[in-house]
Amino acid sequence: MSSEQRVEAVEKALSILDAFxxxxxxxxxxxxxxxxxISKSSLPRLLNSLILFSFVTRDSDQRYALGANVWRLGALFRRRFDLGEKIRPELHRLVDLTGETASFYVRKQEERICLYRQNSPNPVRHHLDEGSRDLGK
Structure with missing residues (x-):
């Protein structure tokens, strides 16, 4: 994508959200x-805009956290992308067949995000929650 098709301020704001x-x-x-x-001098303006739209909150200790609007967008995404009825039975089947944990991911550049997961019944296993991200290998 060329630099004319991108907006640096938007990318910076999104990188703030992506940091969480x-x-x-x-x-x-x-x-x-x-x-x-992002420089400490640029961050307050970006954060104030994210706070205004409830994507970020600031507490009394001046710490920043995700805001309620992230939850709202996540809920909208889940409703649009709800493949759980189709994917979860297949993950259960894979776990029953292999005894291993089964997961469904979507790729995000060099990382991947776990959308659905069925953990192995074995007491020793790699545990990862749905919604977690890791390096896609």
């Missing part, structure tokens, strides 16, 4: 600057 994970659910301004590579 199961391991990092909130950030200070300094931590967010280090995580995203």
């Amino acid at each position: 994970s199961e391991e990092r659910s909130s950030f200070s301004l300094t931590e967010l600057a280090a995580e995203t590579g």
Whole structure:
């Protein structure tokens, strides 16, 4: 995609949202600057816009976390992309056949996001929650 087809401010705002994970659910301004590579002087304006639209919240300790609008969009995506009725039975079948955990992912650049997962009944297993992301190997 050429640079004329992209908007740098939007990409920066999206990189802020993308920084959040199961391991990092909130950030200070300094931590967010280090995580995203966005300067501390640019972050407040971007964060204020994300706060205005409820994509990010700021608590009394000046830490930033995801806002309620992320939940709303996630719910809309799940309704549109609800393949669970078709995928979950197949994951159960694979687990029954192999005794191993079965997962359904979507790729996001170099990472992948787990949309559906059926864990193995074995007590020793790799555990990952639906919605988690990891490096796609």
